[in-house]
């Protein structure tokens with residue numbers, strides 16, 4: 690039998706929940722990795738029964754099962770970058786944070802999935818505190834949306850200046866880069882993100898896309914950042930390229946289901 694040598698390919702790991710409608714969560718992450726020509730590996734944290742209208746049920750995996758998936762990938766294949774998404778409860782957040790601390794992942798993107806863009810809380814209060822105090826400071830880049838940034842900074846966010854102040858405050862806590870996302874902002878700030886890494890403060894502008902099919906934008910953005918890091922990009926250029934990608938994905942939103950359809954992660958040529 691002849692074996693076919695495979696060329697080296699960048700590898701990323703997503704630690705996230707499953708979304709049955711395929712638009713957010715690890716389904717979005719793995720599709721985004723593939724489009725970036727990055728091999729995707731995964732550790733499932735929870736299974737959501739979800740569609741374009743909302744979430745009807747969530748079942749968590751035991752933290753040991755999450756850690757076993759991470760170890761299975763790490764011990765055999767390895768990865769160049771990691772992202773975390775929906776971690777659901779305190780025990781899973783704590784187990785993932787402990788793994789990240791022990792392993793010293795340098796290219797870790799923490800998407801602190803806590804509150805949806807519509808304002809619905811997605812994880813419990815204990816998990817929020819553990820995420821803020823134990824996992825967030827280990828991430829090279831944190832990507833809170835407006836409501837998550839409010840919780841993490843303790844500041845109300847209404848204006849661009851508020852987004853900047855929140856990014857600076859969160860950085861003060863984590864000592865790492867922060868991207869405050871503006872998908873839930875209104876007016877001129879809609880779709881505008883703020884980056885602060887302790888040195889550079891940048892406003893990432895885009896023309897807001899007029900669509901209701903936005904399910905999965907946050908996951909898609911953080912997965913694209915992770916893929917770009919896995920490919921060797923520096924953090925700010927990884928974020929800028931990911932911002933462009935998510936904007937294109939919004940333009941290709943899928944009009945499926947009866948509610949908020951998913952963004953179109955596929956069909957891009959790089």
Ligand SMILES: Nc1ncnc2c1ncn2[C@@H]1O[C@H](COP(=O)(O)OP(=O)(O)OP(=O)(O)O)[C@@H](O)[C@H]1O
Nearest residue numbers: 806834870871872873880881897898904905906907
């Ligand atoms: N209508 C839009 N037009 C342009 N960019 C947008 C729009 N909506 C969201 N974005 C961008 O998508 C990315 C994800 O941001 P958002 O604030 O929506 O995150 P999220 O709340 O985690 O995701 P979701 O909205 O899927 O829950 C950001 O770069 C944001 O600026």
Ligand SMILES: Cc1ncc(COP(=O)(O)O)c(N)n1
Nearest residue numbers: 706713714775905906907908
């Ligand atoms: C399993 C899972 N993970 C994350 C999100 C949030 O997704 P987004 O903020 O990208 O819409 C979601 N709806 N479901």
